[in-house]
Amino acid sequence: MQTEGRPRRSDATKEAIRNAARERFAKDGYERATIRAIAADAGIDPSMVMRYFGSKDRLFAAAADFDLRLPDPLGVPREEVGRVFAAHFVARWDGDETLMALLRSAVTHPAAAERMREVFAGQLAPAVLAVAPDRPEQRAGLVATQVLGVALTRYVLRLPPVTALERDEIVAWLGPVLQHYLTGSENSATP
Amino acid sequence: MQTEGRPRRSDATKEAIRNAARERFAKDGYERATIRAIAADAGIDPSMVMRYFGSKDRLFAAAADFDLRLPDPLGVPREEVGRVFAAHFVARWDGDETLMALLRSAVTHPAAAERMREVFAGQLAPAVLAVAPDRPEQRAGLVATQVLGVALTRYVLRLPPVTALERDEIVAWLGPVLQHYLTGSENSATP
């Protein structure tokens, strides 16, 4: 199957729609992000969105293609992997609003929730497996609770004490916790 | 101001509406939970919802009145407060769908997000203050990240590794983490 033909004149429009959709989904969630508003942001007619993406669902799928870009855990000392992961996640959340689009939409839109599950099962779980062969899925799940909890309270709910934290402070607090989940045991305190 | 008159015949209807609204808001979030669907669940006409609650916003406010029911932290030994809090939260999430209604709605509805901030500022922060006078708001915020992260991944996103955990296992993993946030310091590992 050929996915890349010769560049077409409409590629720029398609890209503009995708970008506008990402912003709207990130800011408003799936239901409040209307095709009309997305089209207006992209400077074109709503029907163009349908022509190029078929439906709102498929537009969302195209706009919410997310890559965690996790670092290779084998490159860092085992006792620092928690801090490295924490630093990576916090930096990743700030630089890309795709996760926000995914998070805001996943709460009410089943397909978005499924995509979120795929991201963590397909990207986080393998990385955890490389550092902790003992019950890796469970550890990956626990890491997800803490990491998504920060994203939720900081960027979506905007709890004042959490938004007030500096990135360094978050990393300093979260590092030992993720280390606990990655290399600790159920009954141990933080390592 | 008198808030409680003689019992009226409509009190049962009002209560039925509130219960149906709580369920719908918990399952579908604010926008997808329609007044028509709520009224159908309660077995009455949609216009009754407007008569008794005025608007959808005020119905939500009435249905999402949430109490964390936190235990008094002064009643438990200082080194066990993390585990006690963890056990309480996990049990609290299971028994009451009001938090789910609040969480699912807060992601897209600003008023619901504000209510969520009030709950944690007004109920969690004071409890934390009693056990940790040093930077209590910050610690309360950190506890919120972990606790809401579990609620999000377990009950909303339904990440398989998290839903698979038993309540005891969650408490065992979360206890040291909350203890870290409540009584630890930024650079310490073990509390």
Added chain:
DNA sequence: GTTGGATGTCAACGGTTGTTTGCCTACAGT
């Protein structure tokens, strides 16, 4: 028994949504 307010139903309004259809324009291949 009559009256008056509380309780409830029915139908409709104005607005917004995702999606479809028809038509016009502009450009690339011949």
Added chain:
DNA sequence: ACTGTAGGCAAACAACCGTTGACATCCAAC
């Protein structure tokens, strides 16, 4: 220069939303 096709726009569709007002019905107080 001509033509076929891709790019783009405007209008409309059917469905659904929150909300409103007019009208029926019940029950309690006089």
